[in-house]
Amino acid sequence: MVDLPEGSALQIEARAHARERDARTASRALKASEDLLSQAEASSGSEPAWIDFYHHARLSADAAEVFRHLKNPKAALAWNQQAAAMPSGVFTRSVGMRLAIVGTAHLQARNLDHGLELGNRSVDILARVQSSRAKDYVREFNTALAPWRREPAVREFIHRTRTELGVAA
Template identity: 50%
Template sequence: MNRPNRPNGLNQFPHLSRSSHLNRRPNRRILLSAASGGALAAALPLHGRLPEQPAGPSDRHRVRREEIAALHRAAAAVRQGDSRYGGGSAQAQAAGHLLDQWALPLFGRPLPPTREHELCAICAELARLAGWAALDTGRHAAARRHFDRALYWARAAEDPDAITYVLATMALHAALYSRPATALDMIQGALGPATHHASTRALAFTRLVEARAHARASDGRSAGIALASAERLLDAARPGGGPEWLDFLTHPRLAADAAEIHRDLGDSRACLAWHAQAEAMAPNAFTRSVGMRLAVVATAHLKAGDLEQSLAVGHRSVDILCQVDSRRARDYVLRLVHGLTPHRGLRAVDTFLSRVRHELNTPVA
């Protein structure tokens, strides 16, 4: 793997000079406001402050292990907030502040090589989270910029799991927004020789994204092969055998994606069968994902001709997604709304559309 120049934040981000790294204090007011006093604030020690510098003159500016640990905890809190409250939430939006105002300035201070690689990996995850939040709120150009930064830092960290995961996330972005051919090209990069040391769980996620891209391209055979490969890889993954940020990829989560894959392929029966396997996902932890899956399932019921069940599941989706700030999730509900067009005028349908309009703050034509 070709390693980029030492990532001191100056080559990739010319607006951050060395002097600004050393002199600029993190904007704690912005970050703690975004944290809303919850899990993110708790993740940062000493009431939202990174640990003080050691008193010894030789170590005065050295990056301490506690500072790296605090960033790890804060990134985990951002991931949890994004999953529960959506990319538009203050918790998810904190990723960019953490990256630019807390993580990057540390490159202006002495770093042992091992800690430097760890900090690069944290920067990759924070940039990926910032990109996902942008994607989730419909800011696609910003999402691509953040994902490019994430890939830069993952390569600088020489972390096969991070490289594979970022490339797969970039491919998922393309697949979700009508560029499945581009997504499949990116998948080939994610599965290339540079990432052959990636964990089984990271490869399972990549194959799952590949299946979603094939489904968006209406290639059922290739989608089935990729999905079966993802399932085999996940079966083989050891507990704790991958990074913590891939712990979300469980069999219920794979089943949730499989339900959407079969919805995209027009196979309502398979969609509903996979949905049954995904119901173990906890809505209080995976709020957005569960709400979106219910919108997918409601659409499948509608396509199967069961209007009553479609509306019942659609109402459950709104119950959950009214807590989530996610344009992407609202788009899933709007797909159901579009399918209900021939049934407008029925009281039950109009009641559902009214809920979408008012509780999701979503215009319904």
């Protein structure tokens, strides 16, 4: 078993509860993670080693994912605004997955054009990496396209994900 920093464990817990559509428990875990981050930032000079990975941009990106799972696009997009300035050194896969997450939130908010724009950017990036987890995010994006299945741009996007990533709708 891997020993995770407490903040990361809370973020994982929040995402897990969000996938189960348990908004109350997911929000509670996310809030606990945010409180822990605030406490760590407030302790001057005595930061634990794990704080380098655990920062507000990461918390915000995870919160955007939590609220996307909970089908609360307004909250997901608000958290994404705080995560927009990801620190340097972010992995390509992470950027592609985040674009799929935010694109899905835009689809949930009934903004097809912006959602497809982000979805296409996500595929541009994720076509260069091999990751089953990344493909899962694109599958979730494709599922959110259901109300627009007859639109030519949506059919084209679905075809693109199938041919470039091997992801079916």
